[in-house]
Amino acid sequence: MTAAKGFTAAGVAAGIKDSGGLDLALVVNAGPRRAAAGVFTSNRVKAAPVLWSEQVLKGGQVGAVVLNSGGANACTGPEGFQDTHATAEAAALALEDSAGEIAVASTGLIGTRLPMDRLLPGVAEAAGQLSPHGGEKAAIAIKTTDTVHKTAVHEGDGWTVGGMAKGAGMLAPGLATMLVVLTTDADLEAPVLDRALRESTRTTFDRVDSDGCMSTNDTVLLLASGASQAVPDEAEFTEGVRAVCADLAQQLVRDAEGASKDIRIEVVGAASEEDAVLAGRSVARNNLLKCAVHGEDPNWGRVLSAIGTTDAVFDPDRLNVAINGVWVCKNGAVGEDRDKVDMRYREVAITADLAAGSSSAVIWTNDLTADYVHENSAYSS
């Protein structure tokens, strides 16, 4: 994330997590520009930091982002919102900035207040440790059940896009996803950043549906420092942002809670892109299919029964399904021999042909495993 010029970052152990690990990150845009864009969860139950940061982003300027793991600050009422406000004020004080241009993001358990007596000193400590090499520590500090930290970089012509992400469960973004901070040293204004970010998240994070559960805290921010003085072409810049988003989205899928398989569901032959996404998401959320993939069982009937619950345009007698390249279902009935399907590897590719048009979309999900159940039956205890 600090690969882009003009950014410093830090990650500290403020004591929010019982484990004593890094749990508070600070990212600062040193300019000269401080343009920013953000997309947030479409869940109507929004965490306090989402409500705060949505307001901050309306101004199109962000000087710094404070992120914490160890608590989502969601469903915490007016007191929780005051906690977020106090966090921004503490950062403003330490950075000699304005709280109104400081975004806040939180992740962890829903429904508990944050330990502000530890969080606020942590903000001051992080401000004292800011470094142009602090990106990795910041990425580590936002982990919850993530087993690895996630960063990505795209080098453009004289400009750079960097980013970090966290997310392993409650992973089915609506408009955005999890906590992601992207930085660039390109010299672009907020409206360009906003268009590039929305176009990029639409086909990357928004098409990850690991467990069908949309978070209350999903946040993706894109900050531009202008420090490279490069003004890239918008299409080229958007492609750079998209590449970093796609890379981070893949890292999220690969680290999903308890998963043993990454499932790429490509819907082709759809009457519209919306239909392709609808059918793909229905397949991605089908627990029986996810169990079958876990058992390396090419149970294509579960793909058809999932598609059958949608109102996408298709004729049941024309549906085709391939698993890892073998067309096990043709024209809605038995196709090639299912014993030809090799599902030993982590990535499993399912192609569903709706035979109704020429649009397509790819949705990523994971298998459903006993480890997922175990991890999520004990998480808050």
Added chain:
Amino acid sequence: MTAAKGFTAAGVAAGIKDSGGLDLALVVNAGPRRAAAGVFTSNRVKAAPVLWSEQVLKGGQVGAVVLNSGGANACTGPEGFQDTHATAEAAALALEDSAGEIAVASTGLIGTRLPMDRLLPGVAEAAGQLSPHGGEKAAIAIKTTDTVHKTAVHEGDGWTVGGMAKGAGMLAPGLATMLVVLTTDADLEAPVLDRALRESTRTTFDRVDSDGCMSTNDTVLLLASGASQAVPDEAEFTEGVRAVCADLAQQLVRDAEGASKDIRIEVVGAASEEDAVLAGRSVARNNLLKCAVHGEDPNWGRVLSAIGTTDAVFDPDRLNVAINGVWVCKNGAVGEDRDKVDMRYREVAITADLAAGSSSAVIWTNDLTADYVHENSAYSS
């Protein structure tokens, strides 16, 4: 099911299941009346027996029902439909009836043809074993992953409603569910049966959502023999049908694949019944909540985040949630102490108050367990 006068039934081992267990059931209405109504899956990918029986039911008359486990005959193309037709013809021959008034239902794996060389002789064998005491054997013959067979009886004033059901997985009915045959000796015509059946299934089977996966084969039939010569009041009769449906629906939930908890989700204070069902179903399908309940963890934040994905009428700051009677969330934030919640028993009651009106609905689901994953990752192999 044979508790209602005028009905005979049989269950035989035709050799469709590899296990050698009972796998073919026959239910015959000896009259004098043979009125019938049916509701079927709203999945657009429909099994051959569903397509066949929908046509049969249009006439409002059913003389017999052939049901098999060991294969769903879904996604089997025109050949699969011919197999269903041949099954009805075989029953017509054995019973000296018309194939056009014989309904067929199948359950088991999607995407494989039925072994007709064994199924058709089984139909003849079952016809030879019909008995007014054959209801239990028929109920056993339609089991798949069910651990117990399921029957229920309601005694009215001079009339009776009986029924049998199977279903343990792919349990999220759209318009109907699983395989259910209801019988009555009441002397009622098809339109009355149809109204009573739709009203009954709407608030019973349709509100079970064990695993979010809608079947291709869901079928509920109600057959009336008129043998009691009683003509019950329609409201009273409907209540009797509803009682049998509710009883069978509860048996399905209690026997759901791998489940260790039955979760009763009651949404109250909704602006409409539709909103209550929408919010309840979203909670029922939230894998993270289902894992939490499995772990006996009163993780109410997952209830709120599930409700937040719907467009039901509510204000996030007014939502209240109780788990087993303890209001752990009040006004969208922390309520009573979550340590007061006792979740040791199989039934767990979640009440979500949308604080937006006076409508309510109850949805039943199950927890998500490692046993569910295990059972469904190996089912077709």
